[in-house]
Amino acid sequence: MRLFTLVGPTGIGKTAIGVELARKFDLEIISVDSRQIYKDLDIGTAKPPKEIQAEIKFHMIDIVNIDELYSAGEFARDCRKLIYMLKDNKREFILVGGSGLYFKALFEPFFDAPPRNNILRKKLSQEPISVLYEKLKKIDPIWAIRISPNDRQRIIRALEIYEQTKKPISYHTRHKTVSEFIPYYVGITMDRNRLYQQIDARFEEMVKKGLIKEVQEILRKGYSEELNALKSIGYKEIIGYLKGRLSLEDAIRLAKRNSRMYAKRQLTWFKKIPGIRWIEYTNFEETTSLVLHEYEKYLEEREKNS
Numbered sequence: 001m002r003l004f005t006l007v008g009p010t011g012i013g014k015t016a017i018g019v020e021l022a023r024k025f026d027l028e029i030i031s032v033d034s035r036q037i038y039k040d041l042d043i044g045t046a047k048p049p050k051e052i053q054a055e056i057k058f059h060m061i062d063i064v065n066i067d068e069l070y071s072a073g074e075f076a077r078d079c080r081k082l083i084y085m086l087k088d089n090k091r092e093f094i095l096v097g098g099s100g101l102y103f104k105a106l107f108e109p110f111f112d113a114p115p116r117n118n119i120l121r122k123k124l125s126q127e128p129i130s131v132l133y134e135k136l137k138k139i140d141p142i143w144a145i146r147i148s149p150n151d152r153q154r155i156i157r158a159l160e161i162y163e164q165t166k167k168p169i170s171y172h173t174r175h176k177t178v179s180e181f182i183p184y185y186v187g188i189t190m191d192r193n194r195l196y197q198q199i200d201a202r203f204e205e206m207v208k209k210g211l212i213k214e215v216q217e218i219l220r221k222g223y224s225e226e227l228n229a230l231k232s233i234g235y236k237e238i239i240g241y242l243k244g245r246l247s248l249e250d251a252i253r254l255a256k257r258n259s260r261m262y263a264k265r266q267l268t269w270f271k272k273i274p275g276i277r278w279i280e281y282t283n284f285e286e287t288t289s290l291v292l293h294e295y296e297k298y299l300e301e302r303e304k305n306s
Helices: 014-025 050-055 072-088 100-107 118-125 129-139 141-146 152-165 192-209 211-220 235-242 248-271 284-305
Strands: 002-007 028-032 093-097 182-189 277-280
Touching: 002 014, 002 100, 002 284, 014 028, 014 093, 014 284, 028 072, 028 100, 072 100, 093 100, 100 182, 100 248, 118 152, 129 141, 129 152, 182 284, 192 211, 192 248, 211 235, 235 248, 277 284
Parallel strands: 002 093, 002 182, 028 093, 182 277
Antiparallel strands: none
16 A cells, blocks of 8 residues: 655654645645654644644544653554554545654564553553663563663563563564555755754744743643653753753753754655655745645556556
C-alpha cells in the first residue's frame, strides 16, 4: 500500500502545508511526531491549534499521558491499525511529521513486538535506572551496549519485552517483519540559515503564547522532570529556568540552539533515504502548490497501479 508522506525538519512548516493539502483534497492527517503524542504538551510541540483540529481530523496526537512510555514500535503498530481503519471507512489521509525513527518503524519494522504491559512498566519504573541497566546487561549484553545507560524508556521496553517473550530484544531484532506500506516521500528543505532564523522566531513565539505557564501547570500536576516526555526540547530548558538552574535568557538560548541541532539531525536522517522528492521552501504559497502537485502525481501513480 502506497502512502503519501510529507517530511522535513522542525519549524519548516510541514503541518501548515499538510492542512492546505487536507482542505483541497478532503484528507485526514496522521501526525508522525514523537512529542505530539503526549497530552498537555501543546505549545512546545507546536500542535495544530484547536480550531484547526476542529476543521481537519488529526490522528496520533494526544494519545498517551506524560508519564507513559511509548516506543516507536508501538507507534508503528497503532498507526498500522489506524491506517486500515481509515481505509475501511473510505477515508483518504496523508502522513506528516519529522520523527525519522517513527517513520522507520512503520516502513521498516523492527520486529513484531508484544504490546505494552502497563502493570509491568509501572513496576519497572519504580526501580533506579542503574539497577534496571544492570538487569539488562545480564539478560541482553548485546542490546545494553547499543543503548545509553541513561535511556530509561528503551531500557524498560527491553526488559518488558524479555519478561513477556523470555527472549532478549537483540534476538527479536534479528527476525524483522516486512511492512505492507510503501512511502511516497515528499520532503521540504530550506536554506540552512533561513531555517535556523525561522526556528529561533518560532520558539520566541511559543514563549509569548504561554509556554512557561504550560510547563508550570505540568509541574504543578506532580510530573517528574525526569520523565522522557519532559526531556523534550523546549520543556527541559524551561524546567531548568523554573527550577532556578538557568536564567530565562539562557533557557531560551539553549532551547533555540537545541532545536537547530535537532533540525540538522533530521535533515541528515532524511537525506539518507533514497527516492525522496525534495522541494525547496521559497514561500508558503509556492511551496504548497508544489506539494499539491506532488500529491496529484501520487494519486495518478496509485490509480495506474490499482
